[in-house]
Amino acid sequence: MSTVKITPSPASLTTTIKHLACIQQPRLQSTIFTNKFRTPRRALTVSMASVDTPFEVCVKQSITTPNKLGDCPFTQRVLLTLEEKQLPYDMKFVDLSNKPDWFLKISPEGKVPLIKLDEKWVPDSDVITQALEEKFPEPPLATPPEKASVGLKIFPKFVAFVKSKDPSDGTEQALLDELTAFNDYLKENGPFINGNDVSATDLSLGPKLYHLEIALGYYKNWSVPDSFSYVKSYMKSIFSRESFINTRALKEDVIEGWRPKVMG
Numbered sequence: 001m002s003t004v005k006i007t008p009s010p011a012s013l014t015t016t017i018k019h020l021a022c023i024q025q026p027r028l029q030s031t032i033f034t035n036k037f038r039t040p041r042r043a044l045t046v047s048m049a050s051v052d053t054p055f056e057v058c059v060k061q062s063i064t065t066p067n068k069l070g071d072c073p074f075t076q077r078v079l080l081t082l083e084e085k086q087l088p089y090d091m092k093f094v095d096l097s098n099k100p101d102w103f104l105k106i107s108p109e110g111k112v113p114l115i116k117l118d119e120k121w122v123p124d125s126d127v128i129t130q131a132l133e134e135k136f137p138e139p140p141l142a143t144p145p146e147k148a149s150v151g152l153k154i155f156p157k158f159v160a161f162v163k164s165k166d167p168s169d170g171t172e173q174a175l176l177d178e179l180t181a182f183n184d185y186l187k188e189n190g191p192f193i194n195g196n197d198v199s200a201t202d203l204s205l206g207p208k209l210y211h212l213e214i215a216l217g218y219y220k221n222w223s224v225p226d227s228f229s230y231v232k233s234y235m236k237s238i239f240s241r242e243s244f245i246n247t248r249a250l251k252e253d254v255i256e257g258w259r260p261k262v263m264g
Ligand SMILES: N[C@@H](CCC(=O)N[C@@H](CS)C(=O)NCC(=O)O)C(=O)O
Pocket: 060, 071, 072, 073, 074, 075, 096, 110, 111, 112, 113, 123, 124, 125, 126
């Protein structure tokens, strides 16, 4: 099992202690954190729940570069949630092309992401992010139910288009229609899906738009038209968040990850 751990620098550890003083345990100084804590963008209101050990998260391993996170948007969604909630985690890399026995024992479906919560391995990014929201409500990330499905159809339309071999089959137009609706929505309600603050639906959609940008750029020489200015700024602002930079897949992994589907 390959686990990546990064020891925070003394400076970031000081920041960690300062900001998490009321939830951290006495073992803090000897704990190794995988994600580096950063000065939060907004005032940090900490959960009263105790975070005394990093969460173990099974993630897809890079197929191009040793010891790097791979290209799973569902995994990135979970890592983004942990990062935005300033929760520590250790990533356990899983080679999905040759799933190890230890992984298949804890994940009968053989899928990532998988997180250990209360001593139980929990699969599925929907379930995991919901559980994290309930256990660690600060900062609140829940998207109101009436907004939770905004942008939901963009990913399936992107998948159909990237796999399409017939330029006149309507898949590009179907994606453009979804992007038009999303652009109009953001113009009225943005800059994020729930207004001024990022929420769970953005953390789900962001990694998918990242795949869209890289895969369509590479395989179809296609990019989101400039006329979708609200979608373009949305992507820019999600992709430039520290949480996103810390958890994004390598571009080459996204390209290689889509290759079998595009060529298939
Ligand atoms: N509905 C799941 C989807 C997870 C998923 O499809 N993960 C992919 C990697 S991105 C996987 O583990 N695939 C392995 C396989 O199907 O063998 C979630 O939201 O977590």
